[in-house]
Amino acid sequence: MxxxxxxxxxxxxxxxxxxxxxxxxxxCWNCGGAPGPGHFCAACGKIQPxxxxxxxxxxxxxxxxxxxxxxxxxxxxxxxxxxxxxNFVRAGEYERNCSLELSSALxxxxxxxxxxxxxxxxxxxxxxxxxxxQTKQQAPPELLEEVFELNxxxxxxxxxREAGSRGAETSELRERLEGARQAFxxxxxxxxxxxxxxxxEWDAATDGxxxxxxxxxxxxxxxxxLNRRSYIRNLVASVTRELENDA
Amino acid sequence: xSKAVGIDLGTTFSLIAWMNPASGKPECIPGPYGTxxxxxxxxxxVDGRVVAGEAARRRLLTQPARTIYSAKxxxxxxxxxxEDELKIFPFRIDPESRNVIRVRLGDRAFTxxxxxxYILREVKGWAEEYFHEPVTRAVIxxxxxxxxxxxxxxxxxxxxxxxxxxxxxxxxxxxxxxxxLDRAQRGRVAVYDFGGGxxxxxxxxxxxxxxxxxxxxxxxxxxxxxxxxDIDNRLLDLAREEILRDWGLDLAPHSQVxxxxxxxxxxxxxxxxxxxxTTVRFLLPEGMAYVRRLTREEFEALIGPIVERTLAPxxxxxxxxxxxxxxxxxxxxxxxxxxxxxxxxxVEELFRRPPHVELDPxxxxxxGAAVQAHILTTGVExxxxxxxxxxxxxxxxxxxxxxxxxxxNSTIPASAEELFTxxxxxxxxxxxxxxxxxxxxxxxxxxxxxxxxxxxxxLAGLARIEVRFTIDANGILQVRxxxxxxxxxxxxxxxxSYGLAEPEIERMLIESIDFAEQDFxxxxxxxxxxxxxxxxxxxxxxxxxxxxxxxxxxxxxxxxAAIAALRLASEGEDYRQVRARIEDLNRETMxxxxxxxxxxxxxxxxxxxxxxx
Ligand SMILES: [Zn+2]
Numbered sequence: 001m002x003x004x005x006x007x008x009x010x011x012x013x014x015x016x017x018x019x020x021x022x023x024x025x026x027x028c029w030n031c032g033g034a035p036g037p038g039h040f041c042a043a044c045g046k047i048q049p050x051x052x053x054x055x056x057x058x059x060x061x062x063x064x065x066x067x068x069x070x071x072x073x074x075x076x077x078x079x080x081x082x083x084x085x086x087n088f089v090r091a092g093e094y095e096r097n098c099s100l101e102l103s104s105a106l107x108x109x110x111x112x113x114x115x116x117x118x119x120x121x122x123x124x125x126x127x128x129x130x131x132x133x134q135t136k137q138q139a140p141p142e143l144l145e146e147v148f149e150l151n152x153x154x155x156x157x158x159x160x161r162e163a164g165s166r167g168a169e170t171s172e173l174r175e176r177l178e179g180a181r182q183a184f185x186x187x188x189x190x191x192x193x194x195x196x197x198x199x200x201e202w203d204a205a206t207d208g209x210x211x212x213x214x215x216x217x218x219x220x221x222x223x224x225x226l227n228r229r230s231y232i233r234n235l236v237a238s239v240t241r242e243l244e245n246d247a
Numbered sequence: 248x249s250k251a252v253g254i255d256l257g258t259t260f261s262l263i264a265w266m267n268p269a270s271g272k273p274e275c276i277p278g279p280y281g282t283x284x285x286x287x288x289x290x291x292x293v294d295g296r297v298v299a300g301e302a303a304r305r306r307l308l309t310q311p312a313r314t315i316y317s318a319k320x321x322x323x324x325x326x327x328x329x330e331d332e333l334k335i336f337p338f339r340i341d342p343e344s345r346n347v348i349r350v351r352l353g354d355r356a357f358t359x360x361x362x363x364x365y366i367l368r369e370v371k372g373w374a375e376e377y378f379h380e381p382v383t384r385a386v387i388x389x390x391x392x393x394x395x396x397x398x399x400x401x402x403x404x405x406x407x408x409x410x411x412x413x414x415x416x417x418x419x420x421x422x423x424x425x426x427x428l429d430r431a432q433r434g435r436v437a438v439y440d441f442g443g444g445x446x447x448x449x450x451x452x453x454x455x456x457x458x459x460x461x462x463x464x465x466x467x468x469x470x471x472x473x474x475x476x477d478i479d480n481r482l483l484d485l486a487r488e489e490i491l492r493d494w495g496l497d498l499a500p501h502s503q504v505x506x507x508x509x510x511x512x513x514x515x516x517x518x519x520x521x522x523x524x525t526t527v528r529f530l531l532p533e534g535m536a537y538v539r540r541l542t543r544e545e546f547e548a549l550i551g552p553i554v555e556r557t558l559a560p561x562x563x564x565x566x567x568x569x570x571x572x573x574x575x576x577x578x579x580x581x582x583x584x585x586x587x588x589x590x591x592x593x594v595e596e597l598f599r600r601p602p603h604v605e606l607d608p609x610x611x612x613x614x615g616a617a618v619q620a621h622i623l624t625t626g627v628e629x630x631x632x633x634x635x636x637x638x639x640x641x642x643x644x645x646x647x648x649x650x651x652x653x654x655x656n657s658t659i660p661a662s663a664e665e666l667f668t669x670x671x672x673x674x675x676x677x678x679x680x681x682x683x684x685x686x687x688x689x690x691x692x693x694x695x696x697x698x699x700x701x702x703x704x705x706l707a708g709l710a711r712i713e714v715r716f717t718i719d720a721n722g723i724l725q726v727r728x729x730x731x732x733x734x735x736x737x738x739x740x741x742x743x744s745y746g747l748a749e750p751e752i753e754r755m756l757i758e759s760i761d762f763a764e765q766d767f768x769x770x771x772x773x774x775x776x777x778x779x780x781x782x783x784x785x786x787x788x789x790x791x792x793x794x795x796x797x798x799x800x801x802x803x804x805x806x807x808a809a810i811a812a813l814r815l816a817s818e819g820e821d822y823r824q825v826r827a828r829i830e831d832l833n834r835e836t837m838x839x840x841x842x843x844x845x846x847x848x849x850x851x852x853x854x855x856x857x858x859x860x
Contacts, residue, residue: 078456
């Protein structure tokens, strides 16, 4: 079997244009008029095929990271009412397909924008700063020492377990690991605060119509914070897993 | 426009319902036997005619080799998937079946969608009889945890029954819709659906939006191999073990006796839903009697582990919905097994609130399907369902690892795009393997389909094929590919791993077309005459039996009159008349049938086959 290689490979994503904007509305498939914004033709009311304006534009939201969750949910539910295939059971095939594509795009967009971290990841991916599913699994330099120590303890715990010792013998080690986990969890909280600051920086740059340089700086910072966050999160998860295995 | 119906295609029973405009409420439609429950049983007549429902169920005992029940367990599954089931259910699998099972009934082989198609056709007939007009469009329910192949098989069954399947709806979601319509509740709802063959749990959020009510499924979890049947099997095992222990009698070769014993144990189970204790009395071959007192306490200890197995998916569904048990506002019970007091108690303990049992747990799913059918045909006016996909969708990558594209519990429709290229020069195609499941390795997941994307030969890495995977509102996969270099777009003909290919369905449709094309009344008349013929034959055969001497003269005269009346009606053109006379004859021969049946069972217990009597 010849396997297909999966991308992403740098430089081929069509959506890496920094100025990607909703594709200019072409003519309505039904009446030939200008469909205007939204997902339905302003003239004849027919559903239109999805454009490539991205997730924020889908909800008619500016491309900003500070998102009011309740407002987003209201927009999501209102669009669901209009776009869901249940509305198009009796429509023609073309309209049914538009509904299927739009409502799946709506659900994908909502899932991506609901959570702040996936929202930021999506923004960076859309602007080509970050590749989907690809995060640097390199320890941030300032954490190197602690990570090194932590890995040693984890190794000790594993070999102690393999040697059959449990409970009391490893309790001191477990305490140390528990302490380290708490320390890393605190760092995670600090990183989340940094992420919040990164959101504000991006939103300010967007609001102020800042140039590419400022927007680029904001995205680079966000990307760095996201990588660090992902690294620490994995670390906390692996310590938790080991402690549970040992319990 | 014809009326659209909702159908609950169940493991043991199927039901059909519609939205009654007079009451504004969904109602189940009763069949010719007065009940709304249609046994999900299909039987092949000696003369090649297929019967479904109660008529087929009555043949389970007398013609087991021509009769099948619980066919839903086989839907969308391959032979290797059902090995465990085969130990318990006497399916006669055609040795030539591979990825689509073929079941032998007499001298013919049927696929599970065909068998289910006959059940759908039967209940469709009930509705046509009730409305006096043809029924062509339906919403059919499926267990929430059904995978793509099982859903596709259900859709195929609908097509084979001459139905346009407007939508497949998940059973627990349908149940929530049936309840919600009645109660106008808002908040978070858990639907605990413990049916004959499957267990499902769904957590929903009911939202009052400006436009109407939104039923948003937050998560779903379940086990397609856990149901009331497992409880019945546990009880049957107990009896078998004790019979083996006390008399050294192994019932394994006595399939008819086992069927009867199973029925007796099920009756005991039903009694223990109300009574604190019951006694099973069962006549064994060689005249021995198995008499067993069973208390509810012992029953609960026996089935406790099975009930316990439903709680893990329930907790998982809560975790996936990011909710704690106490954050659930309402709990809804669905499925016959939720009548068992232990089940109710354990569910109440988990969610810390008494569950709703106001609606008939057997009917609630069909009622919800009728509501959805109404919504789909009249327009989304007051309710919208947002359901989720129960299983993650992924593709196989290097080393047999699965790359997840659409996570489980994503709201459907959902989609994902992937870009593919060639790995070696002059490669003519890219092979893709699509899977469903939560495990990391392809071999632990469910294979949905393999297909090949054709590419123009060229340098490795030059091709750019964008593939879009979409799970539609039925939970069924669609695949489209786009060549980014040429802009050419095409839909991919996905050959399902465990399903009927389109040409096979076409062939089955053609085979049944003479049936489907006929005008409704003509079809009804033919069916009624056929039934009349076999009933007349059976009646005459029974009257020739020496056992019939036990009838008193009045009974005998009434039977003879009913036979004459049925003959006369069959010569006419009104199928309603024929049906009415069939009912008359059935009623008059009830006692005779009992006399013969008692003797048949007695003979069977002596180890003789009924056909030899
Ligand atoms: Zn238009």
